Amino acid sequence: MAIAFQVTFDSADPAALAAFWAEALHYVAQPPPEGFDSWDAAYAAEGASLEERTSWAALVDPDGVGPRLYFQRVPEPKTAKNRVHLDLRSAAGAPPGERNPTLEAERVRLTALGAHLVNRLEPDGVNDLCLVMQDPEGNEFCLD
Template sequence: MSLAGTDVTAVVREVQVTLDATDPRALAGFWRAVLGYADDEPPAGFDTWEAALEAWGVPPEERGRAWALHDPTGSGPRLFFQRVPEAKTTKNRVHLDVRAAPGLSGEARMAALEAECERLVALGGSRLRRVEADGADEGIIVMADPEGNEFCLD
C-alpha cells in the first residue's frame, strides 16, 4: 500500500495488546510475573472485580472471561486477556519481545537470557529454542507462555 501523494496526519495512539486465552486470569498471572505488571484496579466504588461483576449482574460462569494488566510505571502497553473457545493452533504473526538483556552482548547476554528463561520455565513457560548470534543479530531464546503463545527473550 502506498501513501505517496496522500495527505496523512500522523496521530500518536496508545495501544493495548490483546491475548486470546482459555483461562484469561491464569495467563495474566504468568505475564504479570514475567513483566512486573499489575492487575487493573476494580472500577470506582468497588473493592474487588468480583463485587463489581456481582453488582452489574454478570453471571458467575461469565466472570472469568477477561482480565487486564498494566505497566505500573505507565510506559508499557496495557495487556488484555480474553477468553476464546478454541486453543492456539498456529504460529503467532505478532509476538512480544521481552527485553531481558538490554545493553548486554556475547556470553553475558546469553547468560542473562538463560537465567531469565529458567525463571520463566519455573512459572509455567516453555523453552522452544535458542537462536545463536549470527554476526548481524544478537542471540535470543524463543519461548511460549502456558497457552502456547510464542515470545522471545531478547
C-alpha cells in the same frame, strides 16, 4: 500524538495466562472501577454471572509506561504460529559478556512460571542470541 493501544491475548484461561504474564513482565492486575474494592464487587453490582466474571483479565504496567494487556476467553484452542509476538528485551544494554547469562537466567525464571524453550537462535555475526519461548498456552515470544 501517539495512539494508545493494548495487546490482546485469546485464551482458554484468562486468569491463569494473565498471572503468568504479570510475573513475566512485572505487571499488575488492572484495579477495579472507582468505588469498588474488587472486580467481584463491581460485577456483583451489575448482576454478572460467574461466566462473565471469569471471561477476561487485564494487566497494567505499574509505572504507567507499557501497554495494557487484555486476556479474553475464546472457545477454540491455539492452532497455528503467532503472526505477532512479544520480544522481552531482558538483556538490552547488557555488556557482551553478560548478555548470554542474563538471557539464560530469565529463561530459567520464565520456565519456572510455566513457559518453555522452543528454539535457541545462536549469534550469527549480525544478530545476538535469541531464545524463542512459548507461554503456558503456547503463544510464542522471544527473549533477546
